[in-house]
Amino acid sequence: MLVRLTRRLLTMATAATLLGAALTLGSGPAAQAAVPDSIPLQLTNNSGRGDAVHVYVLGTSLTTGQQGWADASGAFHAWPAGGNPPVPAPDAAIPGPAAGQTKTIRIPKLSGRIYFSYGQKLDFRLATGGLVQPAVQNPGDPNRNILFNWSEYTLNDSGLWLNSTQVDMFSAPYAVGVQRADGTTVSTGRLKAGGYRAVLNGLRAQPGGWAGLVQTRSDGTVLRALSPAYGLETGALPAAVLDDYVNRVWQKYATTTLTVTPFGDRPDIRYYGRVSGGVMNFTNSSGAVVTSFQKPDAPSVFGCHRLLDAPNDQVRGPISRTLCAGFNRSTLLTNPNQPDTSAAGFYQDAVTNHYARLIHDRMADGKAYAFAFDDVGNHESLVHDGNPRQAYLTLDPFD
Incomplete structure (x- = not known):
């Protein structure tokens, strides 16, 4: 807590x-x-x-x-x-x-x-x-x-x-x-x-x-x-309460790019996520890998920690925050550009944070x-x- x-x-x-x-x-x-x-x-x-x-x-x-x-x-x-x-x-x-x-x-x-x-x-x-x-x-x-x-x-x-x-x-x-x-x-x-x-x-x-x-x-x-x-x-x-959704997200981004723009006032800073070998790697605009995420489990998603740890830095933390919000609000399958800030599309998947x-x-x-x-x-x-x-x-x- x-x-x-x-x-x-x-x-x-x-x-x-x-x-x-x-x-x-x-x-x-x-x-x-x-x-x-x-x-x-x-x-x-x-x-x-x-x-x-x-x-x-x-x-x-x-x-x-x-x-x-x-x-x-x-x-x-x-x-x-x-x-x-x-x-x-x-x-x-x-x-x-x-x-x-x-x-x-x-x-x-x-x-x-x-x-x-x-x-x-x-x-x-x-x-x-x-x-x-x-x-x-x-x-x-x-x-x-x-x-x-x-x-x-x-x-x-x-x-x-x-x-x-x-x-x-x-x-x-x-x-x-x-x-x-x-x-x-x-x-x-x-x-x-x-x-x-x-x-x-x-x-x-x-x-x-x-x-x-x-x-x-x-x-x-x-x-x-x-x-x-x-x-x-x-x-x-x-423990498997979110597995179905997480698996679908990992499957989608094995063939699609997830674009994360973590700072609302800095739209020029973007990171690009793709799943390879079961790991989602994020690259910057130069193509260099800046951070990677293992497939998260339910405790990581609901707690926004563990496999979605968010250090107080300018790269991994902001990306992780965005992923955490996308998983909890179940917007990662409907929008490959995150964060999705329109509440109208939140919590629409059957597998979501119902709380x-x-x-x-x-x-x-x-x-x-x-x-x-x-x-x-x-x-x-x-x-x-x-x-x-x-x-x-x-x-x-x-x-």
């Missing part, structure tokens, strides 16, 4: 660094207003649930590099030393708003997560390497029977990046937003009316093990739907982070502003 989420946050941080450099090269001090050390986060509870809400702001300080947590005032506290086995972390819970109420806290310059749980506090532990995040695909995880979710954010000198994420699971619904310097607001992550139940019911109705992604508590409360990557780990989805398909279909704006590189083509549920006045996190109804 941490690998995929950290990769996305690093992508945000890299973008922030580049943006900051561009602003520095702009028209002097007026080109960039200073981002304060913390900004307000307005929490609104429209869930309709009577449970107490507990909120956590956890992450890595971009000032000191330490891991820790923030209190309601935005003050950062470094975690104490962990142990082996992991030891209980200090109680970092902030009381959230009651149903129908709004509460404002402050979030500091961090790269991390904003957790919220209903009815019960989360159980965080500290290992020698730092914080142990919940891993609810493990039946023995102490948070397995708690209803919770989280958003991810990075706040630094170049602004705020705040998303809603379903990379690991689809759970308690919420939306995020930011108020810009001019007073306007943008938001994302909100489900259509009836969308929460529609996603869960859609998974239950989808043959092939997808119903097994839905986790419930012994009292019947639906807790979440695991991502297909974790569905493979738990055995809910068969991502259902989530995107039920989002009010069609945006989601249903797999790690759902930002390819700008289909991610992310808000950003270089000079944010305020952030928003709204707990939405479970309808």
Whole structure:
């Protein structure tokens, strides 16, 4: 879990660094207003649930590099030393708003997560390497029977990046937003009316093990739907769930060229993929092989890692991101020019990421982070502003 989420946050941080450099090269001090050390986060509870809400702001300080947590005032506290086995972390819970109420806290310059749980506090532990995040695909995880979710954010000198994420699971619904310097607001992550139940019911109705992604508590409360990557780990989805599609892709590009243009703002950079000897080799415009991929399995596709590893470079990583998006959205057979950015053609094959398909279909704006590189083509549920006045996190109804 941490690998995929950290990769996305690093992508945000890299973008922030580049943006900051561009602003520095702009028209002097007026080109960039200073981002304060913390900004307000307005929490609104429209869930309709009577449970107490507990909120956590956890992450890595971009000032000191330490891991820790923030209190309601935005003050950062470094975690104490962990142990082996992991030891209980200090109680970092902030009381959230009651149903129908709004509460404002402050979030500091961090790269991390904003957790919220209903009815019960989360159980965080500290290992020698730092914080142990919940891993609810493990039946023995102490948070397995708690209803919770989280958003991810990075706040630094170049602004705020705040998303809603379903990379690991689809759970308690919420939306995020930011108020810009001019007073306007943008938001994302909100489900259509009836969308929460529609996603869960859609998974239950989808043959092939997808119903097994839905986790419930012994009292019947639906807790979440695991991502297909974790569905493979738990055995809910068969290991061969994507084999048919992957085999057809490999067969097609043994005789056809797959053209990847990974940078939207640099259309002159293209790579050309062909399968030979069971391996997809990518060449540049000079014909030199720049990277190669073994035929990926389902864990590699759903997790966008392993055989589709995406290092933070300018060649293999961007190509791998594009392949990952094409496999999850099942566009590689219908379009030999990738990335395919038109959502109308996504998830049309019978063999596809049905979890991502259902989530995107039920989002009010069609945006989601249903797999790690759902930002390819700008289909991610992310808000950003270089000079944010305020952030928003709204707990939405479970309808």
